[in-house]
Amino acid sequence: MSKDNSILEEFTSKEYEHGWSVNFEADEAPIGLNEGIIQWISAKKEEPKWLLEWRLKAFRIWLTMTEPEWANVNYPKINLQGLRYYSAPKQKKSAKNLDEIDPELIAIYERLGISLNEQKRLEGIAVDAVLDSVSVATTFRGTLSKLGIVFCSFSEAVKEHPDLVKKYLGSVVPMTDNYYAALNSAVFSDGSFCYIPKGVRCPMELSTYFRINAANTGQFERTLIVAEDESYVSYLEGCTAPQRDENQLHAAVVEIYAGAHAEVKYSTVQNWFPGDKNGKGGIYNFVTKRGICAGDYAKISWTQVETGSAVTWKYPSCILKGDHSIGEFYSVAVTNNYQQADTGTKMIHIGKNTKSRIVSKGISAGKSQNSYRGQVQVMKRADNARNFSQCDSLLMGDRCGAHTFPYIDINNASAKVEHEATTSKIGEDQIFYCNQRGIATEDAVALIVNGYAKEVLNQLPMEFAVEAQKLLALTLEGSVG
Amino acid sequence: MLSIKNLHASIEGTEILRGINLEVKAGEVHAIMGPNGSGKSTLASVLAGREEYEVTDGEVIFKGKNLLDLAPEVRAREGVFLAFQYPVEIPGVSSTNFLRTAVNQVREYRGLEALDAVKFLTLMKEKMKLVEIDQKLLSRSLNEGFSGGEKKRNEIFQMAMLDPTLSILDETDSGLDIDALRIVSNGVNQLKSDKNATIVVTHYQRLLDYIVPDYVHVLFKGRIVKSGTKDLALELEEKGYDWIKEEVDSAATV
Ligand SMILES: Nc1ncnc2c1ncn2[C@@H]1O[C@H](COP(=O)(O)OP(=O)(O)O)[C@@H](O)[C@H]1O
Ligand SMILES: [Mg+2]
Numbered sequence: 001m002s003k004d005n006s007i008l009e010e011f012t013s014k015e016y017e018h019g020w021s022v023n024f025e026a027d028e029a030p031i032g033l034n035e036g037i038i039q040w041i042s043a044k045k046e047e048p049k050w051l052l053e054w055r056l057k058a059f060r061i062w063l064t065m066t067e068p069e070w071a072n073v074n075y076p077k078i079n080l081q082g083l084r085y086y087s088a089p090k091q092k093k094s095a096k097n098l099d100e101i102d103p104e105l106i107a108i109y110e111r112l113g114i115s116l117n118e119q120k121r122l123e124g125i126a127v128d129a130v131l132d133s134v135s136v137a138t139t140f141r142g143t144l145s146k147l148g149i150v151f152c153s154f155s156e157a158v159k160e161h162p163d164l165v166k167k168y169l170g171s172v173v174p175m176t177d178n179y180y181a182a183l184n185s186a187v188f189s190d191g192s193f194c195y196i197p198k199g200v201r202c203p204m205e206l207s208t209y210f211r212i213n214a215a216n217t218g219q220f221e222r223t224l225i226v227a228e229d230e231s232y233v234s235y236l237e238g239c240t241a242p243q244r245d246e247n248q249l250h251a252a253v254v255e256i257y258a259g260a261h262a263e264v265k266y267s268t269v270q271n272w273f274p275g276d277k278n279g280k281g282g283i284y285n286f287v288t289k290r291g292i293c294a295g296d297y298a299k300i301s302w303t304q305v306e307t308g309s310a311v312t313w314k315y316p317s318c319i320l321k322g323d324h325s326i327g328e329f330y331s332v333a334v335t336n337n338y339q340q341a342d343t344g345t346k347m348i349h350i351g352k353n354t355k356s357r358i359v360s361k362g363i364s365a366g367k368s369q370n371s372y373r374g375q376v377q378v379m380k381r382a383d384n385a386r387n388f389s390q391c392d393s394l395l396m397g398d399r400c401g402a403h404t405f406p407y408i409d410i411n412n413a414s415a416k417v418e419h420e421a422t423t424s425k426i427g428e429d430q431i432f433y434c435n436q437r438g439i440a441t442e443d444a445v446a447l448i449v450n451g452y453a454k455e456v457l458n459q460l461p462m463e464f465a466v467e468a469q470k471l472l473a474l475t476l477e478g479s480v481g
Numbered sequence: 482m483l484s485i486k487n488l489h490a491s492i493e494g495t496e497i498l499r500g501i502n503l504e505v506k507a508g509e510v511h512a513i514m515g516p517n518g519s520g521k522s523t524l525a526s527v528l529a530g531r532e533e534y535e536v537t538d539g540e541v542i543f544k545g546k547n548l549l550d551l552a553p554e555v556r557a558r559e560g561v562f563l564a565f566q567y568p569v570e571i572p573g574v575s576s577t578n579f580l581r582t583a584v585n586q587v588r589e590y591r592g593l594e595a596l597d598a599v600k601f602l603t604l605m606k607e608k609m610k611l612v613e614i615d616q617k618l619l620s621r622s623l624n625e626g627f628s629g630g631e632k633k634r635n636e637i638f639q640m641a642m643l644d645p646t647l648s649i650l651d652e653t654d655s656g657l658d659i660d661a662l663r664i665v666s667n668g669v670n671q672l673k674s675d676k677n678a679t680i681v682v683t684h685y686q687r688l689l690d691y692i693v694p695d696y697v698h699v700l701f702k703g704r705i706v707k708s709g710t711k712d713l714a715l716e717l718e719e720k721g722y723d724w725i726k727e728e729v730d731s732a733a734t735v
Pocket of ligand 2: 521522523566651652
């Protein structure tokens with residue numbers, strides 16, 4: 001431990017030489033990105049030496065990388081030196097009250113049926129709601145720990161379960177994986193850690209919603225889920241409610257490890273600030289999510305409902321290494337106004353008799369661009385691999401775009417890969433039919449869109465599905481008629 | 482209840498309705514007959530408020546209101562119901578879910594409280610009997626994969642659920658076998674009261690044996706060229722439409 005500290009000191013003092021100083025009392029790192037900042041973050045979080053070194057290694061790799069440009073999205077270059085890379089959970093923020101909240105936002109929250117208390121929490125104002133969720137978390141924590149389940153923040157996990165973190169961190173998404181994954185590895189702030197021991201079926205949905213850290217885990221989240229052999233867990237990510245987030249860039253990494261006969265379901269409903277009607281502002285969401293079915297008969301299922309962010313770049317993937325393992329990807333991606341989404345999945349069949357299923361439902365409205373990008377790769381020894389992909393696009397109006405980029409790479413003759421794609425327009429006659437039954441156009445659109453996305457929404461846990469339905473309607477409000 | 486005066490409507494620059502006049506009172510059943518392409522569905526669509534049609538002249542008063550000023554969903558809530566000739570499919574949306582949305586929006590407009598799930602299902606069960614429709618059909622996606630007969634039956638079921646004042650049935654008999662025709666007509670007849678009215682669009686007299694009209698009108702080239710009682714329908718059945726066409730043409734040359 002003392003050795004860790006001395007190395008830390010060495011690094012920090014080195015930065016001092018360059019005339020750069022830090023204030024350890026502050027909750028925020030200075031703006032900019034360099035090794036000093038990374039040391040600062042690591043020190044702030046009292047991390048062990050190995051983790052600091054891991055971060056620095058990632059940073060050095062990242063420096064040699066260039067931003068990917070293959071995605072079908074356009075945005076001005078992000079000044080990564082202009083960002084702040086660490087901001088601790090805000091304590092009670094002084095004197096901000098409800099009156100200061102954008103009335104437009106309040107209206108949106110109200111339409112979603114979110115209580116004022118919750119609104120306050122979302123705005124990072126009140127701590128009571130946050131405290132509420134702490135008590136919720138602790139209640140559950142008792143139940144969970146009896147089963148040997150670990151569910152805590154990533155930082156806590158580093159302190160309390162360093163061996164597990166060390167073993168699995170970067171094992172599914174290596175720091176070299178891509179530009180944003182490398183950046184995340186260098187500067188990640190916090191996130192969730194979840195460990196399900198062998199043979200344990202997690203009795204409840206685990207959700208970041210129930211954790212205090214969730215509110216402010218910041219721009220570079222790191223989530224690690226480990227499901228040992230024969231275990232099961234269903235994990236819900238983040239926001240079931242709109243999170244107005246001032247951060248411009250989000251580059252999260254999620255890693256899932258599933259042992260033999262283990263099953264992990266990972267659900268996301270993403271509704272970050274999409275920018276305004278004119279395409280101003282909004283989050284850039286550049287996320288790397290990947291799971292490995294490491295053991296035989298393992299199963300990983302991704303379900304995502306993407307409604308927010310100005311630019312989305314996201315491909316939750318499965319490495320099907322174990323024989324008979326199964327990967328699934330269910331996605332609804334909605335874009336409106338000037339939003340751009342390039343999302344899809346990668347299914348990499350390595351083991352024998354592996355199966356994957358892709359159901360992607362894109363919905364484009366306004367002047368948005370919505371792309372599905374999916375890769376199905378069947379390796380040489382993956383005998384009898386099966387894939388079924390269904391990629392549907394729904395267009396609303398004629399100024400938006402829907403694109404499908406399927407990549408299929410098959411190296412085993414016994415593979416069976418099916419790809420179906422449809423593009424349809426939301427029909428005037430469908431809307432008129434609804435109108436004729438007394439249903440207002442907006443509600444008609446919501447009905448039709450939810451019907452279209454049903455196969456995906458059905459994969460979500462009940463309460464989540466209801467939220468997702470409301471969100472879809474909200475996102476598309478005013479896009480027809 | 483409904484008063485149509487000199488109604489002209491066109492689509493993509495082609496005039497389809499060329500001066501329709503029609504008075505419908507509460508408690509009445511009117512049949513509109515006429516050869517294919519004469520404008521029957523167009524009339525139904527214009528009354529229901531389909532935007533593709535441009536009304537170029539005339540007026541429609543419904544329960545004292547200028548119907549043409551109202552949005553389609555408001556017309557529906559006011560009590561105009563159209564049983565479509567070709568009901569559309571809405572994938573992934575069950576009839577039950579669809580109807581619950583519709584019924585509650587209509588109820589809200591009429592100042593009634595929304596029905597909760599239990600009350601709604603009770604109402605549904607009651608109305609299902611009217612057209613002998615199966616619950617299973619209603620849990621499936623709306624009209625998706627329904628047979629022609631099932632779609633028509635579902636239209637009348639929806640009519641029963643929405644309790645309209647003016648129902649327009651557009652070729653509800655087409656695609657129905659004789660048993661289904663009897664069941665559907667039976668449903669329509671049970672829904673009849675002295676407070677509501679029905680316009681039955683058909684080109685077969687067969688349906689009118691079951692739903693007996695008070696008046697029969699012949700629509701031809703966008704105009705009502707002849708009106709009469711049920712006997713007119715029988716006459717048409719016997720003689721076809723040619724004599725009407727001849728009458729119209731000779732009148733035009735005079
Ligand atoms: N979109 C359209 N453009 C041009 N003509 C149309 C269009 N839709 C319908 N029509 C024409 O309008 C006329 C009346 O059609 P319709 O009202 O469906 O007749 P009916 O129901 O009596 O058989 C037909 O001649 C038909 O071809
Ligand atoms: Mg017709």
